[in-house]
Structure formats: structure tokens, C-alpha cells
Amino acid sequence: MKLAVSSTTSTVVLLTALSPLASVSAKADDALIDPESNDHHLSLKLRNYFQDRQLQDFSKYYYEPSAVQPPRKVKTHNKQQAWGQGLELNFESAWLGDRTYGLGIDASFYGGVKLIGSDDEYGTTILKEEPPVFNPHKGLYTGKQDSYGKPGQLYLKGFAGQDRMNIRGKAGWIPIEKPLLHTHYRLTPTRFQGAMAEAELGDFELYGAWTDRVSIHNHDKMEKFTSLKPGKEGRDKQFEAIDHIYTLGGSYNHESGLGSDLAYAESESYLKLYHANLNYTFSLSEQTSLLLEGQYYKGQENGNKWKSDSKTYGGFDKDANLYNFNARLTFDMLSFMASYSQVEAKKNGALGEFDYHLAYDSARDFDDLGYRTKRQISSFNHNGESVWQAGVSYAFDNLGLPGLSMGYTYTAGKDIEATNKPEYTDKYKENEHNVKLGYAFQQKALKGLSVTVLYAQHEGDKELSEMKNENKKDYRYEGKTDLRVFVDYTLSVF
Numbered sequence: 001m002k003l004a005v006s007s008t009t010s011t012v013v014l015l016t017a018l019s020p021l022a023s024v025s026a027k028a029d030d031a032l033i034d035p036e037s038n039d040h041h042l043s044l045k046l047r048n049y050f051q052d053r054q055l056q057d058f059s060k061y062y063y064e065p066s067a068v069q070p071p072r073k074v075k076t077h078n079k080q081q082a083w084g085q086g087l088e089l090n091f092e093s094a095w096l097g098d099r100t101y102g103l104g105i106d107a108s109f110y111g112g113v114k115l116i117g118s119d120d121e122y123g124t125t126i127l128k129e130e131p132p133v134f135n136p137h138k139g140l141y142t143g144k145q146d147s148y149g150k151p152g153q154l155y156l157k158g159f160a161g162q163d164r165m166n167i168r169g170k171a172g173w174i175p176i177e178k179p180l181l182h183t184h185y186r187l188t189p190t191r192f193q194g195a196m197a198e199a200e201l202g203d204f205e206l207y208g209a210w211t212d213r214v215s216i217h218n219h220d221k222m223e224k225f226t227s228l229k230p231g232k233e234g235r236d237k238q239f240e241a242i243d244h245i246y247t248l249g250g251s252y253n254h255e256s257g258l259g260s261d262l263a264y265a266e267s268e269s270y271l272k273l274y275h276a277n278l279n280y281t282f283s284l285s286e287q288t289s290l291l292l293e294g295q296y297y298k299g300q301e302n303g304n305k306w307k308s309d310s311k312t313y314g315g316f317d318k319d320a321n322l323y324n325f326n327a328r329l330t331f332d333m334l335s336f337m338a339s340y341s342q343v344e345a346k347k348n349g350a351l352g353e354f355d356y357h358l359a360y361d362s363a364r365d366f367d368d369l370g371y372r373t374k375r376q377i378s379s380f381n382h383n384g385e386s387v388w389q390a391g392v393s394y395a396f397d398n399l400g401l402p403g404l405s406m407g408y409t410y411t412a413g414k415d416i417e418a419t420n421k422p423e424y425t426d427k428y429k430e431n432e433h434n435v436k437l438g439y440a441f442q443q444k445a446l447k448g449l450s451v452t453v454l455y456a457q458h459e460g461d462k463e464l465s466e467m468k469n470e471n472k473k474d475y476r477y478e479g480k481t482d483l484r485v486f487v488d489y490t491l492s493v494f
Contacts, residue, residue, distance in 0.1 A: 294326075
């Protein structure tokens with residue numbers, strides 16, 4: 001099992017608190033580490049990533065308010081393209097301790113090299129991107145795309161206990177992989193400044209994580225979290241800072257196939273998120289299984305950085321709800337999937353959405369939710385939206401092509417509605433096609449090498465883009481395509 005980490009102070013507290021547990025004489029096969037195989041490890045991970053997005057049926061120009069009259073005429077930013085080479089050098093130290101407790105330090109270096117990245121086509125978030133500024137000579141917004149390098153993870157780690165009864169901790173610059181707060185990945189991962197503790201108690205797992213800074217996947221600095229409330233913080237000094245974010249939760253998984261989890265996350269004076277999941281996997285035969293799953297997400301305003309007087313800065317006014325139900329039937333290498341979601345997210349005088357971002361500006365793109373109907377282009381999270389999804393996937397191992405897999409899903413949302421917005425009184429719709437093709441090389445010399453292709457095509461009523469961009473008169477589109485190709489290679493150095 002993968003062991004997490006802790007700060008010096010946190011680790012001492014954790015080990016002291018669990019000293020009775022650690023002092024139990026564990027059987028050799030219950031120990032979390034084997035002294036004979038407790039070694040340092042260094043690995044190199046490479047990711048080559050290309051992305052191309054294109055709006056369909058777009059208007060060539062839009063107009064926005066300007067300090068200079070008449071309103072500024074801006075060319076539509078209709079294409080987003082980038083190509084980069086990412087690098088991770090990850091070091092995991094051996095544990096200093098014995099079979100039931102240990103300390104260590106992990107460290108890494110991240111880098112991203114620009115291969116293609118025109119300033120006119122920013123927006124993929126693959127490469128390092130500066131805040132866009134209006135270029136009057138080109139008549140559009142441009143944002144410099146560039147290479148970057150930075151320290152990655154750097155943290156103290158610790159554990160105490162034995163197999164299925166233990167506590168782990170980490171503190172420093174850490175990864176976080178939890179339902180409401182998790183590391184996002186493009187060329188390289190997001191890293192957080194903070195601490196996390198996890199406990200395994202038989203079939204139960206509990207956790208807590210706290211963070212006050214973030215370095216997102218394509219930027220080389222550790223930055224404050226920010227809300228959307230106007231202020232003087234953030235990369236472009238336009239928003240108010242959020243002091244901290246934390247999340248708590250736990251899960252239960254039984255060998256019978258029953259699983260569940262609960263999670264809570266809160267950003268200071270901004271947003272609260274709640275999550276519940278209940279699932280059961282039926283074993284119908286040796287090669288056939290059926291998964292049924294129900295999920296519930298709730299968002300709730302948490303202070304004046306979300307809503308101040310009558311002004312709402314987030315995507316809904318007071319609270320929002322998202323219900324998600326899923327089924328997956330698997331016959332050997334073939335799987336059929338079906339999902340349904342329902343969204344409630346009212347925002348007075350606007351198109352509301354289930355806003356799950358615990359922070360914005362320099363901190364976006366790290367807190368996606370895991371509901372099945374969220375897609376590559378659209379989150380399908382608008383107020384009133386009813387979403388249906390069907391999909392199929394197949395792994396070609398039994399046809400003599402081990403490592404090759406492909407899948408397709410179709411997602412359709414309807415009954416999208418704005419709240420108290422007289423010029424938009426209809427109910428609107430959207431849909432998205434998604435194709436995934438993957439291949440993991442099986443040859444011994446190419447072990448660790450894989451290729452993934454993701455293609456998405458989204459269509460929606462033009463009123464959706466108009467309502468989302470109300471400060472841009474005549475800005476509208478009815479569709480978008482998004483192609484992503486990445487090649488991953490992981491090499492163990494020692």
C-alpha cells in the first residue's frame with residue numbers, strides 16, 4: 001500500500017498518540033514495511049501532451065465595455081492550441097523506523113517545455129500562461145505561453161501501526177487526492193502547501209487535509225487561494241484572498257461489494273461542499289458484475305467572499321444540489337454504462353450552476369467533482385438541468401491486442417433555465433460526444449509507455465454561451481471540439 005506523510009510536529013503527535021498501537025507486537029505479514037526491502041526509490045515520469053480546441057459556429061467579433069468609448073471591439077478567441085513536454089523526477093526515501101512505525105522525506109522536481117504555444121491561442125492550461133491582456137493592434141486578448149520548471153513535492157512523511165490498523169501523515173508541499181479536493185494534472189501535477197492525516201481501521205478509512213497555498217499544474221510559484229470577490233490578491237491582483245481550505249471524510253469498503261463514503265470541504269468565508277456516495281457491486285458470475293451507485297453533492301455559501309449584501313460572486317445564490325445515479329454492467333472485457341444527474345442551482349438574474357470551485361483565480365482546476373456525467377468540455381451542472389448518459393468500453397486483450405482499449409459515451413442535458421432573467425425564459429439543452437482510445441505497450445523494452453487519445457464534441461443552445469458571457473455583447477457559439485493526445489512514460493531509475 002502507498003504510505004502518506006506528516007510534518008515533524010504532526011508526525012511526533014501522530015506517533016505519540018498511536019504509541020500503544022505501534023508497540024503491539026505485529027506479525028511479520030502484518031507489518032507495513034519490511035526492513036529487508038526498505039529502499040530509496042527514484043523514478044522519472046515523462047508526459048508529452050497536445051491539445052487543440054475549436055469553437056464551432058462562432059461570431060467573429062464581440063463587444064465589451066471599455067473606459068474608452070465606443071465599446072471595445074474584440075476578435076473572438078476561437079482557437080486554443082498547445083503542445084508541451086512534461087517531466088517529473090520523483091524521489092521516495094526509505095523509512096527510518098521498524099515494522100510498525102517510520103519517518104521519511106519525499107521530494108520531486110517538475111518541468112514543462114513548450115513545443116507549440118502561440119500567444120494568440122492561450123487557454124489550454126498545458127503550458128505556463130500569463131494573465132491575458134488586450135492587444136489593440138491585433139484586436140484580441142493575448143496571453144504568453146511559456147516553459148516552466150519548479151520544485152515539486154517536498155514533504156516529511158510518517159506512519160504508525162500495522163496492516164489494516166494504522167495512521168499515516170504528511171506535511172509540506174504535498175499531493176492531495178480526495179473526493180472534494182484533489183491534485184490536478186496536465187504536464188505536471190498541482191501541489192499544495194499543507195498537511196494531511198489518514199487512518200485505516202479495518203474496512204474503514206478516515207482522512208483530514210488542510211492547505212493555505214497552491215502551485216497549480218502549469219505555474220511555477222506557490223500562491224494564495226482567491227475568491228471571485230474583487231480585491232488585491234491573485235496573479236493579476238484583482239480578487240480577495242481565501243486564507244485556507246480543508247476537507248474531512250471517510251469511506252467504507254466491504255468484501256461483499258458494499259462501499260460508501262462521506263466528505264466535507266470548506267474554504268474560508270467562501271464555499272462549503274458536502275458529498276455522499278453509496279455503491280454496491282453484484283457478482284453475477286465469474287466474469288460478469290453489475291455496479292449500482294448513488295451520489296449526492298451539496299454546495300452552500302460560506303460568507304461574504306461568496307455573497308455580500310445582494311451581490312453573489314459564486315455560481316449560485318445560497319445553496320445548490322446535484323444528484324447522480326450510475327450503473328455499469330461488465331461482461332469480461334466489455335462494459336456498458338448508464339448515468340443520470342439532476343441539478344438545482346438557482347442564481348437570481350442569471351444562469352446558475354453547481355459551482356464546486358473552492359477557490360478561483362490562481363487556484364482553479366484542482367477541485368473537480370467525481371460525478372459521472374461531468375464531461376471533457378461541459379460539466380453539465382446548470383440550474384434545472386436533467387442529464388442522461390450512456391456509454392460502452394472494451395479492452396481488446398482477448399482478441400490478441402493486450403493493452404488496447406477504447407470507449408464512447410453520449411451525454412445529453414435538457415431543461416436548463418435561468419432565474420428571473422426576462423430575456424431568457426425558455427429551457428435550454430446541450431449534448432456531448434466523447435471518445436477515448438488508449439494503448440499501453442506490452443513489450444518488455446517499452447514497459448511503462450502508454451498513449452491516450454481523447455476527443456470530445458459539444459453542442460449547446462447559443463443562449464448558454466450568451467448568458468455565461470454577458471459582459472461580451474454578441475459573443476455566442478453553438479459548439480466546441482476538444483482533442484487531447486498524451487504519451488506517458490515512467491522509468492524506475494532505482
